[in-house]
């Protein structure tokens with residue numbers, strides 16, 4: 360069994376990006392600049408945004424963190440987005456999700472200038488991804504594709520089951536894996552809450568991508584020997600024995616699934632760190648496009 364080590368792979372990618380930034384600086388070119396907008400006080404979101412800013416520092420990008428209170432109105436957030444769209448110093452930016460309930464996420468994502476949408480969530484970029492045109496790929500599915508490619512996990516002609524159909528993970532994941540590209544060429548089934556006989560599907564799958572948000576949902580009895588497992592879930596479970604009061608759990612019950620797997624991503628240290636590395640890759644591309 361091989362662990363697909365997202366922590367190490369993301370460190371490799373960050374080192375590659377840092378090299379490119381050094382070259383840009385040596386040529387007197389502009390340093391890529393990422394902005395991140397966070398609305399509210401969600402603990403996990405603050406951790407992720409903090410990690411994004413830290414990653415920018417590590418590779419030599421400029422970064423701007425915009426923290427807005429929970430009570431921020433939709434109009435105020437849209438005004439901030441307009442400001443970022445018009446700010447020439449910013450190459451790309453993200454609005455951390457989820458947003459507070461009173462703000463319409465679709466309205467916000469539509470307002471982002473597609474050329475600065477380094478999350479790849481704008482409909483223009485989703486369309487370009489589906490049409491296999493150059494664009495910003497959503498960071499989590501992009502990270503999964505990169506992990507599969509770097510570890511040379513066979514995907515061509517394989518049966519893939521993606522559990523979850525979210526716009527930011529499950530749906531793009533299914534599109535990318537079915538495309539004729541590295542780590543693609545697979546036959547993909549998208550399963551979701553209305554799927555009948557999920558276990559029948561997962562038992563036949565060569566690769567399972569679980570992006571459901573239900574802790575330890577996929578268990579050993581649901582998978583066949585030699586399967587590849589990609590765990591996208593991260594849930595904070597209360598654990599008073601831990602210093603911070605919680606432990607992280609993926610959507611996969613690692614102890615029962617890992618012994619049957621050929622390749623598996625851990626949580627933490629699997630897909631999560633890859634998300635940040637691929638956001639940096641998109642930001643580098645945004646900078647290059649703008650230059």
Ligand SMILES: Nc1nc2c(c(=O)[nH]1)N[C@@H](CN(C=O)c1ccc(C(=O)N[C@@H](CCC(=O)O)C(=O)O)cc1)CN2
Nearest residue numbers: 406407453454455456457478498627628629631632634
């Ligand atoms: N605007 C966006 N919002 C959200 C995205 C996104 O891509 N863009 N994805 C997720 C959260 N996310 C990035 O924002 C993210 C999730 C997890 C990790 C990560 O490195 N996880 C670590 C554990 C970290 C911890 O909780 O201690 C790991 O898995 O090892 C990075 C980014 C939803 N929102």
